[in-house]
């Protein structure tokens with residue numbers, strides 16, 4: 468579970484950016500309408516690229532949604548066998564769109580060309596059946612409300628607004644709790660689908676879909692970049708990101724290697740899951756480093772902090788502050804959700820407060836040293852810090 472603040476930030480910032488883009492296009496629509504043929508000609512190609520690209524990067528929800536929207540665009544532009552049926556059953560199409568977004572927001576991305584992908588296609592087909600059954604049910608409910616003299620508006624909101632509202636709430640919750648850009652993309656798609664139904668957007672489908680599909684490509688790129696350069700557990704930039712930064716550093720910087728003390732015993736005593744929680748908390752405390760320090764998860768229970776253009780004395784002073792901050796920090800560890808009766812009885816897995824200390828080795832780059840060599844010197848300093856009793860900063 469990602470922390471709520473992070474999820475809220477990812478959701479709100481994406482909604483604001485995509486909302487601003489749509490508003491900008493609506494305000495300048497005369498310009499875009501004059502170029503509509505470009506959108507119409509390139510959209511099918513864009514759909515194919517998005518489907519292949521998102522499948523390749525295992526974003527099956529984006530791939531399926533693009534395929535469905537592509538099929539929808541094909542249907543409204545050519546005379547397919549089912550086109551007249553869709554025109555007559557617009558409500559089914561609208562509700563089905565919401566349900567598809569909701570379903571894709573609930574299931575995990577597990578590949579397109581796999582047994583999971585096949586199962587997902589079946590579930591997506593079931594959305595159509597569910598939409599059909601819902602419209603029949605809402606008809607019956609509307610008649611019941613009318614006969615029992617309930618206000619007319621109650622029934623009027625049943626077919627479209629109830630599924631729309633439910634799916635938006637579900638996707639909002641999912642995007643905040645997972646901070647996943649793919650889920651935010653599904654939320655945006657459901658909103659756009661709803662806005663278009665109420666004719667708020669007032670744009671042709673070719674422009675709306677070009678914007679949506681381009682946004683999907685951006686989501687896949689950003690998500691894949693973040694997978695490659697972010698450590699999944701702590702959310703910190705990974706060792707690969709450190710390597711990338713090392714190429715752009717100038718000649719003056721200091722590097723610190725940070726290691727949690729006696730972490731093996733900690734894991735042995737409290738278990739690996741609690742060890743993971745502690746790693747996350749230590750990582751979040753390390754990000755409070757000032758003086759321009761950039762924090763990375765180096766691997767295991769080791770972290771690296773790089774201070775570009777900082778002297779050894781300045782960096783050491785800041786590292787000393789961080790070391791004390793962590794040593795004095797009482798971490799509240801959540802109990803696992805599933806506990807055995809026995810564990811509950813003896814309080815073994817209940818919420819508890821723990822604390823850990825860190826040892827730090829720091830080195831300043833000297834003339835003729837490259838990044839790897841400076842890192843090695845910092846590692847030797849870390850060894851010294853461990854040897855001299857841990858919970859200290861050594862050079």
Ligand SMILES: Nc1nc2c(ncn2[C@@H]2O[C@H](COP(=O)(O)OP(=O)(O)OP(=O)(O)O)[C@@H](O)[C@H]2O)c(=O)[nH]1
Pocket residue numbers: 700726727728729730731732734738739740741742743746766767768853857
């Ligand atoms: N929970 C958890 N443990 C990890 C992770 N990565 C590494 N570890 C554990 O970190 C421990 C590191 O142990 P050691 O290298 O022996 O060092 P230490 O016990 O911290 O002792 P000193 O470094 O000498 O103070 C091992 O038990 C690893 O299993 C992780 O992602 N999660």
